[in-house]
Amino acid sequence: MTALRRLVFCLALTCPTSAGANQIGVATRPPENVKILTELDPQALRGEMRRMSAALGVTCDHCHVDGNFASDEKPPKRSARWMLKMTRALNTREFPKYQIKDGESVLGRVTCFTCHRGAIEPPTAPPAP
Numbered sequence: 001m002t003a004l005r006r007l008v009f010c011l012a013l014t015c016p017t018s019a020g021a022n023q024i025g026v027a028t029r030p031p032e033n034v035k036i037l038t039e040l041d042p043q044a045l046r047g048e049m050r051r052m053s054a055a056l057g058v059t060c061d062h063c064h065v066d067g068n069f070a071s072d073e074k075p076p077k078r079s080a081r082w083m084l085k086m087t088r089a090l091n092t093r094e095f096p097k098y099q100i101k102d103g104e105s106v107l108g109r110v111t112c113f114t115c116h117r118g119a120i121e122p123p124t125a126p127p128a129p
């Protein structure tokens with residue numbers, strides 16, 4: 001980020017000190033680097049971010065660098081975008097008729113939690129009997 005962009009960012013958000021700390025800024029500022037969840041308003045995007053965090057058992061800073069949610073610097077954020085694309089594709093292809101209920105993920109029937117179950121690394125096999 002250039003110095004000017006950083007300054008503008010800080011003015012707009014009163015410079016958050018940690019990812020997730022600036023709740024108001026996050027909920028109201030239009031996103032600048034959203035490629036998959038493009039139909040969501042900032043509030044809905046934030047709800048989806050909370051569900052993603054819970055699905056993996058992590059906090060926002062697992063994927064986001066301090067004070068810059070738009071940055072793609074952290075590898076888990078890039079993985080998460082790949083996962084968003086995969087989950088979207090699965091739902092579109094296999095569960096097109098699923099009716100999303102209030103408070104559920106906007107992704108559809110298959111969500112991050114379906115596989116991850118609260119862990120960064122989803123299990124491959126059931127626990128030994």
Ligand code: HEC
Pocket residue numbers: 019020026030031032033034035036037038045046049050052053056058059060061062063064069070076077078080081084
């Ligand atoms: C597992 C990784 C992951 C976690 C955890 C996560 N995010 Fe995100 N976040 C992403 C990805 C990926 C995108 C871009 C989505 C897209 O391209 O559609 C994003 C985008 C955003 C954006 C839009 C930034 C912009 O301007 O482009 C905001 C704001 C945001 N996240 C806030 C949060 C908050 C707040 C939390 C914690 C409650 C959080 N995120 C947790 C991966 C994550």
Ligand code: HEC
Pocket residue numbers: 052056075076077079080083084087110111112113114115116120121122
């Ligand atoms: C169909 C099952 C499935 C779904 C749904 C799914 N994941 Fe994953 N995810 C995986 C698997 C399997 C891996 C391990 C990939 C590997 O070994 O390279 C993984 C890996 C990841 C990683 C990388 C972990 C690391 O090592 O850094 C992130 C981050 C992640 N997933 C986020 C998400 C998010 C966010 C969602 C929802 C948008 C999601 N996943 C949905 C199966 C899934």
